[in-house]
Amino acid sequence: MVTSSPGIGHIFPSIPTAWALRTAGHDVLVAMSGCTEKVAEAGLPVVDVSPGVDYVKLQSDFVKRNPDMALKPRERSGEESEDADFQFDNIARLFAAVSEPTVDLTVELARHWRPDVVLYTPVDGTGPLAAAAMGVPAVMHGFNVVLGAEMTSAIAARMSAHYQRYGLTSGGVEPAAILDVVPASLRRKYREQDNVWPMRYLPYNGGGVLPQWLTAPRKRPRVVVTLGSTIPVFGGVDLLRQFVRAAGEVDAEFVLALAGADLSGLGELPDNLVPVEWIPLGELLDEADAVIHHGGSGSMLTALTAGLPQYILPHGADNFVNAKLMRAHGLGEELTPGEIDAKRITELIENKAMRAAAQEVAAEMRAQDSFSTLIPKLADLAGQKA
Template sequence: MRVLFAGPPFFGLLYPMVPLAHALRAAGHDVLVATCGAAVGHSERAGLVAVDCAPGIDPDALYARMEKAKGDRKPSAPGERGEAPKGKGFSFFSDEMADRMVELAEDWRPDLVVHTPLGVAGQLVAARTKVPSVLHAVGFGHTSAHVRMINNTLTPAYERHGLDGPEPVAAWLDVVPPSMSTTDEPRRWFMRYVPYNGGGRLPEWLTANRRSPRVTVTLGTVRPVVDGVSPVKWVVDAARETDAEFVLALGGSDLSDLGELPGNVRPVDWIPLGALLAHSDAVIHHGGSGTTLTALDSGLPQIVLGEGADRPANAAAVRARGCGLVPDGTGDLTPALVQRLLTDAGLRAAARDAAREMAAMPSPAETVQRLVELARTGGELR
């Protein structure tokens, strides 16, 4: 079987699909990643074969510029804006990739297309080549209404390729714990979220014995580019009053806005988040889908800042499960909040329970045979 993975060119939307791609390859199937920008290199380093479907553009820079241009407007959660007008809005570079991706698929002839909620170029390709498409969800914030909204921005591309619009997805892979799922999409399959954050060499200090708790602090890969590191300045201030080690995993960002760091704050350039959390006691983060799910998988209590894009939905799910804290405003950003994160037994018990639930979900390897059957029946499997 040949499986085309189509996705927008961002870490947080590409990496969640990598474990399924590896599972398919391990089972003997052919996998090809269609994306653009830096995601092509990320795919290569993940051991996957990739094609650049929009040569010459820098999606990261363009997206960061667009986000900065929003100024002080409060971002909406996915789906809150309603349906986008036909052919209007931001396609997350699906429009830029659509023509080259269709050409690629017509030459390579996949049996199945896997895409994320924002990677709707994959849904167009599946409709054009008449093969089933599988939506690989990435968090708590995306619904079929949101996917329709993004598809509406591709109306000109559908017309260019002689299509009226997308076909329904043949399966919707939901990777959140079933008890936390906020969607009930048709043909939903639960699949375990397996953290993939790239490879890396672990430093000696990470695995050495430590005398105090360790708190990992991260803003993911997009937010530091857009907002800088100021959203975690309060954590640095709290660290001065907290007997704990704080690891600032901010991707090598400029930390000058944080001032002089106290001795118990350790900045790092890049350590795979799953491995870092395996040697931590708690996590403070922005609320990105991949970070939230990796934190849930780790069984650690978390503070979720949850501002912008799908982050409010991810934060709300964590708070509802009782395994994390979500500040209601800047007045909540205090050393007392960090102390509660480290000492609240209820938070830790709920976090461990969520991790156990995730571990019991069908793995990507167990999902492969269902996908094979889906392709064999042309998407008619229920």
């Protein structure tokens, strides 16, 4: 059984893994809420375990009570803040609250379906609880650099009342194994006791009909601009106004992949800016020369897979950590929206050193084993009672 916190950026990295399991002959069922239709569109069976819950409102209300968690860019690049070291406690509190509505239906489903192992995303608090209730292993499916077993324990501690309702203790709840999709050169330092299984990151961003212009021959560079799936919903895209003005001065094509957001606040778009509704990011970046994004892990890892130089406009969560990591390895630069001008954009496109570093990491990622090589290990683990 696969469980996930709501959000396509959380569940999408698990989709190729779920399909690898199915094609190897194993049964897979996804239990989550918030974007179940995206899982169904991927061809996987999914159960909505908190129907009727408005997760946009739930998270918005949480941020109103905790304004330090609002998604917003820094006023100047290099500025140190609590975000720079990742708001661990705030994230744990938020996703404990987000997980609570899913507990009862997930445990009920697990008791009916009887999984041999629960595969859960890093900030999902319900998967480990359901696994404990069934006495089966819980395996974390990583999707970023900063989240490890410590986050599972922290969320479980904040859900202790729910553990107690099922006669369980929340103390010492940790994954039996961690699937890590980050390449070794960028991977976090794990604790000695962590059971880490490295695997190749496979971009999955849904399906889509690719427009003819995307794969047609072109005469000038192409830069993709994305703010992920969350920022356009919670913060809008007006922060890109200066970028829009600057892009019109650069001899390049810019694709605005902004999740169908309202672009009216950006003013009149120059002719070299192409807004798109939805094109899978992996396919889009395969046809690009550079990318500007918010620092989300999915965007960062997909850009690395494509071997592209990056400008990052971090807003919150792990964005600042990712920006710092890219800068430290010569793979990208952190900027504020106000720092983007025509000169900076041109430097991104022409930065040979950054491109070479990115292509080296892309080669490293291609050489990693895919999840299919780990299926026997997972099957062995599933045969062991937690």
